[in-house]
Amino acid sequence: MTDKDVLMQIRDLSVTYNSRLGPVSAVDKVSFDIFKGEILGLVGESGCGKSTMGKALMRMIEPPGHITGGQIIFDGEDIMTYDQKQMRDFRGRKVSMIFQDPMTSLNPVQRVDEHVIEAIQVHEPKTKKEDALERAGSLIRKLGIQKRRMNSYPHQLSGGMRQRVMVGLGLVLNADLIVADEATTSLDVIVEAKLADQLRDIQEEFGVSLLVITHNIALVAELSDRVAVMYAGSIAEIADVEPLFDAPLHPYTKGLLQSIPNIKLEDEEELYKMAGEPPNLTHPPSGCRYHPRCPYAMPICEKIEPPLDEVASGRLVKCWLYFDHPEKEEPTIKVAS
Numbered sequence: 192m193t194d195k196d197v198l199m200q201i202r203d204l205s206v207t208y209n210s211r212l213g214p215v216s217a218v219d220k221v222s223f224d225i226f227k228g229e230i231l232g233l234v235g236e237s238g239c240g241k242s243t244m245g246k247a248l249m250r251m252i253e254p255p256g257h258i259t260g261g262q263i264i265f266d267g268e269d270i271m272t273y274d275q276k277q278m279r280d281f282r283g284r285k286v287s288m289i290f291q292d293p294m295t296s297l298n299p300v301q302r303v304d305e306h307v308i309e310a311i312q313v314h315e316p317k318t319k320k321e322d323a324l325e326r327a328g329s330l331i332r333k334l335g336i337q338k339r340r341m342n343s344y345p346h347q348l349s350g351g352m353r354q355r356v357m358v359g360l361g362l363v364l365n366a367d368l369i370v371a372d373e374a375t376t377s378l379d380v381i382v383e384a385k386l387a388d389q390l391r392d393i394q395e396e397f398g399v400s401l402l403v404i405t406h407n408i409a410l411v412a413e414l415s416d417r418v419a420v421m422y423a424g425s426i427a428e429i430a431d432v433e434p435l436f437d438a439p440l441h442p443y444t445k446g447l448l449q450s451i452p453n454i455k456l457e458d459e460e461e462l463y464k465m466a467g468e469p470p471n472l473t474h475p476p477s478g479c480r481y482h483p484r485c486p487y488a489m490p491i492c493e494k495i496e497p498p499l500d501e502v503a504s505g506r507l508v509k510c511w512l513y514f515d516h517p518e519k520e521e522p523t524i525k526v527a528s
């Protein structure tokens with residue numbers, strides 16, 4: 192996937208929430224790319240910063256949270272420099288977001304068709320109502336929703352239909368990136384599998400990029416082209432889906448996959464049960480944030496934060512096992528490209 196065109200470059204992005212107990216470092220100097228037309232899965236334990244990251248990509252972090260640093264480069268421009276008007280245009284037209292419970296983002300007293308017309312007319316005021324409806328109608332049908340549903344209010348739709356309406360609102364403006372945060376979590380397994388299939392079809396037809404944030408690793412394995420594994424506000428590892436599941440490199444990824452039944456890792460001896468709890472992000476551990484839980488931890492891990500760097504083509508890992516450093520005493524593991 193490395194020869195793909197880059198849609199969005201995230202560089203040193205940090206987000207902090209000011210809580211009563213002090214600042215919570217929810218996203219800590221995170222850098223990664225989203226490629227055009229890819230499905231990127233973002234996984235990690237509860238509280239590791241996935242939703243914060245998804246919202247930060249659209250500058251939708253609300254107080255007490257703040258983006259405290261970094262760049263979000265889209266089409267060659269850093270959206271951190273955009274004013275409010277530019278941001279309004281960016282949200283929806285370039286990037287749109289689907290939340291876990293679409294009821295919170297759909298207006299309960301607006302019918303589906305009214306939502307779609309509004310979405311189009313906010314961004315394209317010259318579009319006539321009939322044309323907007325025509326565009327929306329064909330899209331809604333592609334998403335597997337009957338035309339008559341255009342006259343329904345959100346509460347008259349099932350959870351799965353509401354999710355698809357949200358996907359439709361993103362696509363109708365030709366957004367380049369759709370961020371889906373736990374979009375399938377509230378659905379039953381059959382509807383979830385169907386929505387996952389539809390997301391894949393939509394991705395292929397519209398060439399849109401998808402950032403799929405989820406706890407559901409099986410869904411990520413099935414749906415994603417690449418996977419980013421997040422731990423305690425950082426990205427531990429990014430790789431194409433097959434190498435990630437076949438041979439995870441970061442000890443945290445190994446632990447995470449090991450906690451899922453039916454996933455068999457190549458090297459049985461390396462399996463271990465993940466001990467302990469994720470850290471409190473008001474006082475994150477020094478060095479590598481995973482070191483207190485890591486069975487491979489070395490003295491350097493407590494002292495110096497490892498870089499998230501490439502160890503083989505398209506494989507990035509943030510772990511001292513794979514890099515040299517003057518303060519490191521143990522041999523470095525070499526990864527075949």
Ligand SMILES: Nc1ncnc2c1ncn2[C@@H]1O[C@H](COP(=O)(O)OP(=O)(O)OP(=O)(O)O)[C@@H](O)[C@H]1O
Binds near residue numbers: 241254255406
């Ligand atoms: N409004 C807030 N005020 C203070 N801390 C917050 C706030 N929102 C999130 N946090 C903290 O930021 C960290 C990341 O939260 P976030 O919701 O991004 O995690 P997540 O990975 O999406 O979790 P989940 O899988 O449960 O949805 C957590 O430690 C959380 O407690």
Ligand SMILES: [Mg+2]
Binds near residue numbers: 241242243
């Ligand atoms: Mg979340």
